[in-house]
Amino acid sequence: MHDADSVTARPSRRGRAARPLVVGAALVTVGLLYAVLVPGGAAGADGPQSDRIDEGRRLFAVGCSSCHGLHAEGGTNGEGRMAGPSLIGVGAAGVEFQVSTGRMPAAQPNAQIPQKPPVYNEQEIEALAAYVASLAVGPAVPASESYDVSKATQADVVRGGELFRTNCTACHNFAGRGGALPNGGYAPSLMNTTPRNMYLAMLTGPQQMPVFSDHVLFPEDKRAVIAYIVALQQQPDPGGFGLGRLGPVSEGLWGWLVGIGLLVVVAVWIGAKVPRVHRPRGRTPRT
Incomplete structure (x- = not known):
């Protein structure tokens, strides 16, 4: 009886010792x-x-x-x-x-x-x-393919313009020339910004700019916005001086300050050139 118990106990001890080894x-x-x-x-x-x-x-x-x-x-x-x-x-x-x-x-x-x-x-x-x-x-x-707009189509530029006017014009204005913000801040002009930095700015939201992550603005949408801004950078001014493309307010102010101002200066100059009529000095007639 004792021998049988010892025989049956040996395999269990070997099994317990074998597990850590395995x-x-x-x-x-x-x-x-x-x-x-x-x-x-x-x-x-x-x-x-x-x-x-x-x-x-x-x-x-x-x-x-x-x-x-x-x-x-x-x-x-x-x-x-x-x-x-x-x-x-x-x-x-x-x-x-x-x-x-x-x-x-x-x-x-x-x-x-x-x-x-x-x-x-x-x-x-x-x-x-x-x-x-x-x-x-x-x-x-991001990789360079994310912000490469060299192959962007006109449809991409149009879609980027819609996205830009919806999400960006409140700070950067519709022409991408920047604008004032509260508490001493300002949105910088985008006219000299590279496509790489545009993508990085949208991805990280520097300073007062909101973050446009890939879940908020898809990578293809970011690329379309960049294509639109690049189109603005390359857009010529057929009329000459673009006045910053800030809209009718700046153009009207330019007209009043410069246009009307020049007219006033010319009117004063013309008035100064007109000879004055001097009455001859004589005795006052007696009544």
Whole structure:
């Protein structure tokens, strides 16, 4: 009886001991397969990308952390006011737009950060974008096909004009020449903006501009809007001076200030050239 119990107990002990061995062998096998198959494709991609992120971290610590915080969490000035917003989740596209247009780094935080020549070169901008993109998921820099309008048709331009007038004219006016906004802000003119920066702006919503993500405005719609703006940039002025294409108000003001003003100046000049009639001096007749 005792021998039978010991015989039946031995297989169960072997089974309990074999399970960890099987799991360990499976893990070792998977690790070996990963080591054999993955490094050949990942070494070339992750190595340079990791170096780029490290370079971007160094650049960020020197040129950006004073406002946005050491870890891009946002920062405040000595008075407790926000010096720079958090960059967690803005993605590489937001960094690309702000830094490539020279808006960042800003000289001082104002209601509107103007465009200026960029401080960083192309490689440094890519490094900064890679570092911020590594912090959290955000919009990526689009491929050139996304904003290439060289093959856009007239129908695309017309559809882009409809979308632009619906979504953009409240700030940029119907001619894309910009306009004033509340609290000291303004919508910049689009006449010198590149298609790449147009797409990045719609994708990231810089400053007071709303975000037109791919779920709000489809990529083909963004491309149509860009085609319309490019058509505005290339549109000639058959009548000569376009007066900014700001509409009848500016044209009427020009007519009053310049046209009527010139007429007044000419009238005064003509009046000054007319000889005056002098009455001869004589005695006053007695009555």
